[in-house]
Amino acid sequence: xxxxxxxxxxxxxxxxxxxxxxxxxxxxxxxxxxxxxxxxxxxxxxxxxxxxxxxxxxxxxxxxxxxxxxxxxxxxxxxxxxxxxxxxxxxxxxxxxxxxxxxxxxxxxxxxxxxxxxxxxxxxxxxxxxxxxxxxxxxxxxxxxxxxxxxxxxxxxxxxxxxxxxxxxxxxxxxxxxxxxxxxxxxxxxxxxxxxxxxxxxxxxxxxxxxxxxx
Numbered sequence: 402x403x404x405x406x407x408x409x410x411x412x413x414x415x416x417x418x419x420x421x422x423x424x425x426x427x428x429x430x431x432x433x434x435x436x437x438x439x440x441x442x443x444x445x446x447x448x449x450x451x452x453x454x455x456x457x458x459x460x461x462x463x464x465x466x467x468x469x470x471x472x473x474x475x476x477x478x479x480x481x482x483x484x485x486x487x488x489x490x491x492x493x494x495x496x497x498x499x500x501x502x503x504x505x506x507x508x509x510x511x512x513x514x515x516x517x518x519x520x521x522x523x524x525x526x527x528x529x530x531x532x533x534x535x536x537x538x539x540x541x542x543x544x545x546x547x548x549x550x551x552x553x554x555x556x557x558x559x560x561x562x563x564x565x566x567x568x569x570x571x572x573x574x575x576x577x578x579x580x581x582x583x584x585x586x587x588x589x590x591x592x593x594x595x596x597x598x599x600x601x602x603x604x605x606x607x608x609x610x611x612x613x614x615x616x
Contacts, residue, residue, distance in 0.1 A: 418447065418455045421464040424471045434483045441520050442477065444470045482515035489513050532598045539602035542566050547605050 419427070425435045439445070446464045449455040456463060474480070489512060496504040525531040545562040548554050573579050573593045580599070581592040588605040 417468055418449055418465040419468045419471055421446070421466065424466050427471060428474060428480060430480065430483060431487075438474060438477065438479060438483070441479065441517065442474060443524055444474065479515055479517075479520070482513060485513040529596060529598060532595050532600065535595070535600050536602055539566075539569065539600065542569075543602060543604045547607060 421435070425432060428435065428438075430438065444466065447467055449465055452465075453459070455465060489508065493505065493508050496502075496508060521531075525534065542562045542565050545554070545559060546566045548559050550556050550559060573591075573595075576595075578593040578595055579591065580594050581590075583590040585603075588603045590601065590603050592599055592601045594600070
């Protein structure tokens with residue numbers, strides 16, 4: 402008596418989560434930009450313990466994020482850069498369509514770019530923190546280094562990954578950091594101790610690539 406009546410699903414676990422579509426609308430981002438931002442900031446979906454309650458009684462499959470994580474992203478300066486780039490692409494297409502080549506050159510010279518320095522410092526305050534999270538990055542570098550030179554992937558990316566993997570393997574050899582090796586169906590697993598931290602990665606087997614032109 403005397404208190405305000407709360408409706409169902411307006412308290413408890415139901416208020417701690419937000420669906421992906423609502424999060425995108427809140428941030429005013431496309432799905433691709435939203436995914437890119439979440440990867441950069443280390444924001445991942447969460448599976449609620451009482452999914453039906455969080456989903457307001459529905460059993461439809463939905464992707465949920467913590468509401469506090471989305472509120473944290475609201476103040477991210479990279480979001481403004483994403484919007485500036487979207488405006489840049491729209492103006493560039495318009496200039497191409499009208500054949501205004503002077504405008505095209507001017508727009509390309511002033512192409513918006515963003516830096517990730519503050520994101521890296523935020524996610525990895527110390528060098529050891531970065532080493533602890535090195536596994537996935539190494540796996541991706543070793544994977545891309547095995548790609549053939551085709552139009553499906555930038556040649557510069559492949560060359561950079563090959564150089565980085567060779568330099569890292571030379572570091573492991575020179576520092577005698579290798580601890581374990583395991584052969585599997587997927588490839589060769591390595592584990593090294595880098596500055597006191599265990600780092601595990603996989604190197605795919607080298608096979609001849611037979612690309613299907615129809616794909």
